[in-house]
Each structure stands twice: as C-alpha cells, then as structure tokens.
Amino acid sequence: MNVLGIDIGGSGIKGAPVDVTTGTVIGERWRIPTPSPSEPAKVAAVVHEIVDHFSWQGPVGITFPGVVADGVTRTAANVDKAWIGLDARKLFAEATGREVTVLNDADAAGLAEARFGAGRGRRGLVLMLTFGTGIGSALIMDGLLIPNTEFGHLELDGHEAEHRASDHAREKHDLSWDKWAERVQAYLEHVRMLLSPQLIVIGGGVSKRADKFLPHIDLGDTPVVPAELLNNAGIIGAALAAARVA
Secondary structure, three states: OEEEEEEEOOOEEEEEEEEOOOOEEOOOOEEEEOOOOOOHHHHHHHHHHHHHHOOOOOOEEEEEOOOEEOOEEOOOOOOOHHHOOEEHHHHHHHHHOOOEEEEEHHHHHHHHHHHHOOOOOOOOEEEEEEEOOOEEEEEEEOOEEEOOOOHHHOEEOOEEHHHHHOHHHHHHOOOOHHHHHHHHHHHHHHHHHHHOOOEEEEEOHHHHHHHHHHHHOOOOOOOEEEOOOHHHHHHHHHHHHHHHHO
16 A cells, blocks of 8 residues: 655655555655745645645645644644644645645654664664654654654753754754764753663654764663664655554
8 A cells, every 4th residue: 555655844845655564665755845934824835736746646644843633733843833723634635635644743753663664573662753953752662652742842951952952953053973962862861761761763864874973872771773764754654644544
C-alpha cells in the first residue's frame, strides 16, 4: 500500500509517496519552502501543491510542528499563532479534496523509527528527539506511541531547551559542533533523569551530520544513536499514520 506523506517544518514542507509495508520513500521528495508568515491558508496551499505534484488520489498523512489532538492543532511554537485551536484536518481535507490524517511531526518521526529505523524491534521506552527549528519529541513504549510530548519546551539553564539546544540555536549563535554538543549533552542528561529511556534516537536535519556531534555525547549506559531514516522519518511516519486510519 502506498500513501502520500507530507512533513511540515519551520523552514520547508516536503512530501513523497511511501510504501508503508517497507517504509520506503518512492521516487524523489518534493520540497517547497514554508511560507512566511506561515498562516494556515498559505500552508494549506503548499500542501495542495504537493498533492498536485504527485497527482495523488489516495489518503494523505500530514505532520504539524505542534500538539495535534483529533486533527486540531493545539500549539504553534514555531509557526503562525493562527494555528492554535484550528481544525487542521478539515483545512487540509478541503484544500486537497483527499482524506487526511494530521499528527505531530516528532510523533510521526518516532513512529517511523520504531517501525522501520533505529527503534525497530526495541522493547521498553524509546525516546525520539528531532533537532531542527525547535526540538521535537516522541515517546514509544513497546512499539506504541505516547503522543504529543513536548520535551523541547523543558527548562534548561533558565531557558526553554529548544532555545538553547536546537539546530536553529546552533546556527543563530554560530556554535561549533563540539560547543553545541555540550548543550545537547546537558539537555539529554536532563531528559534521561526524567524518563530513564532504554534508547535515545536523534533525528531531524542534524541526523545526517551525526558524526559531527555524537562523538561528543556520552550518556553512559543509555545509548544515543542517529535516526536511520534521517530526514525522511517524518514523511514515512505521516504515511504510516494515514495508512492505519484508511
């Protein structure tokens, strides 16, 4: 079964068809910069453009960078505040004319990694963290998603963690990889203390450059590994979520 997955991020919106039986992205992704300001109507127009690009007729899974409950977007930390309280599922369904499923972007990445990536076959608690415009989080317990965790907003050194340790913060403050890794190390120690996960998976845009910072990270007997699906995890997880509903 093939499903179109679309991943809405703070800087780009990307999509591709996915074979949900293997977790394989089919063909090349199509990416369009996220509109600025990222108002719902403008983002919906981009989603419609991606659906049209693939001439897609079936179900569509869509991620959103915030809490999503029953298709309604409840928070909007890194996108326009007009998303708060919006029925995003209805918005995207009307924009595309397709059946859509909407879920948190990190949750989608966590689903994908648990099924096809670094968390495959793992029992116990797996924590997925995506480092990009902010820090997204997903908790997977024995292969099942515990949705809408927001551990990027934990306090770290008097600041929201994602303001100190996201990839955006690394770029904004012009940090070297090893200096940024010091902030990530402090953040990971904090979430490990709270959650005691059996595995931490690092995703988002930085996952493809894990060799630059992971050698500087040490959590003792808690393994920290890069996402195997790299930056496709959100697309694959969105498609998986839509396939479960379809």
